[in-house]
Amino acid sequence: MAAETQTGDALRWPAEWETQEAVWLTWPHRAELWNGGLAELEQHFARLVAAIAQRACVRLNAAFDLHSHIRRLLPSACNVELFDHPSDDVWCRDHGAIFVQRRDGSLQAANWRFNAWGGKFPPWDKDDAIAPLMAASQHIPCLSSEMILEGGAIEGNGTGLVLTTEAVLLNPNRNPSVSKADVERELYRMLGTKRVFWLGSGIEGDDTDGHIDDMVRFVREDAVVAVCEDNPAAPNYRALAENNERLQDLRTLSGSHVEVIPLPMPSPLIRTDWRLHQLPASYANFLICNGAVLVPIFGRDKQDDTALGILREAFPGTQVIGIDARPFVLEGGAIHCLTQQQMH
Numbered sequence: 001m002a003a004e005t006q007t008g009d010a011l012r013w014p015a016e017w018e019t020q021e022a023v024w025l026t027w028p029h030r031a032e033l034w035n036g037g038l039a040e041l042e043q044h045f046a047r048l049v050a051a052i053a054q055r056a057c058v059r060l061n062a063a064f065d066l067h068s069h070i071r072r073l074l075p076s077a078c079n080v081e082l083f084d085h086p087s088d089d090v091w092c093r094d095h096g097a098i099f100v101q102r103r104d105g106s107l108q109a110a111n112w113r114f115n116a117w118g119g120k121f122p123p124w125d126k127d128d129a130i131a132p133l134m135a136a137s138q139h140i141p142c143l144s145s146e147m148i149l150e151g152g153a154i155e156g157n158g159t160g161l162v163l164t165t166e167a168v169l170l171n172p173n174r175n176p177s178v179s180k181a182d183v184e185r186e187l188y189r190m191l192g193t194k195r196v197f198w199l200g201s202g203i204e205g206d207d208t209d210g211h212i213d214d215m216v217r218f219v220r221e222d223a224v225v226a227v228c229e230d231n232p233a234a235p236n237y238r239a240l241a242e243n244n245e246r247l248q249d250l251r252t253l254s255g256s257h258v259e260v261i262p263l264p265m266p267s268p269l270i271r272t273d274w275r276l277h278q279l280p281a282s283y284a285n286f287l288i289c290n291g292a293v294l295v296p297i298f299g300r301d302k303q304d305d306t307a308l309g310i311l312r313e314a315f316p317g318t319q320v321i322g323i324d325a326r327p328f329v330l331e332g333g334a335i336h337c338l339t340q341q342q343m344h
Contacts (some may be wrong), residue, residue: 005143011192015158027062058243062086094150095127096340109135112149118173148174152211160194167210201239215280223259283307296325296334
């Protein structure tokens with residue numbers, strides 16, 4: 001029997017650069033979501049799984065009848081565990097459990113409500129049920145909330161400082177009656193959060209209404225990379241400029257200044273035959289995993305190289321690897337959106 005759940009000061013949400021036991025993903029399976037390109041998407045997804053599996057165990061949510069098919073697509077020696085966790089969509093960061101540490105160092109899962117980014121993409125009932133299944137598979141306690149929250153909506157530095165956006169957590173399509181204070185109390189109860197720093201809006205084409213993991217990411221306790229747009233005519237210019245102005249007031253819990261490292265946007269990825277005209281491409285949607293940073297790149301060679309160079313400077317002594325994320329971003333996300341870390 002799993003131990004009783006703990007709350008508040010008994011919990012800590014580890015930083016992503018801490019040692020990970022595993023990374024969770026949810027296997028794609030609905031052809032209508034990928035503009036007829038599911039088979040090609042699965043090949044890209046399998047390569048991403050294999051890249052992560054070199055650094056941590058990969059745990060996959062997928063209905064049992066998909067397991068043999070998935071095994072055929074993965075390298076035979078791939079460090080992967082499959083779980084019979086049926087899903088609606090692929091974005092594990094948003095529908096999966098968030099793993100936190102309890103006072104004794106053991107793990108606990110945070111299970112938030114999920115409604116497909118404000119009810120945009122039904123059905124979502126299977127996705128909403130995945131977090132408790134993940135917790136049960138690991139035999140760890142699971143603390144549940146009635147608040148709607150996606151994992152990509154919050155970013156933490158491991159000490160209790162959490163970044164988020166008003167455009168998501170205060171959006172009437174998620175939590176119509178909650179205030180900032182309500183959100184902050186629930187983040188404290190579920191994750192042990194000590195302070196919440198609020199930004200405003202998100203980037204163009206983002207179905208999520210403005211997830212933080214496309215804009216600002218901690219690279220260490222006292223530094224972030226922040227996506228910026230230099231072209232005043234670009235759709236993202238105003239929102240990013242306003243957010244980066246707010247970041248000048250960001251401080252650690254001890255009161256020290258947080259360094260803000262500019263991370264340029266790629267030139268727009270435009271589709272004329274798809275529901276998203278401008279795809280939400282961002283170099284900030286990377287995964288940190290056991291001494292490596294897996295960074296989405298978008299076929300913009302010079303811009304991709306510039307972003308990788310900035311991130312190599314931000315993560316000294318860490319392997320920074322570019323992964324073509326164009327097949328993923330077609331449906332609105334990239335590497336961080338697809339993954340959810342489980343710490344040791």
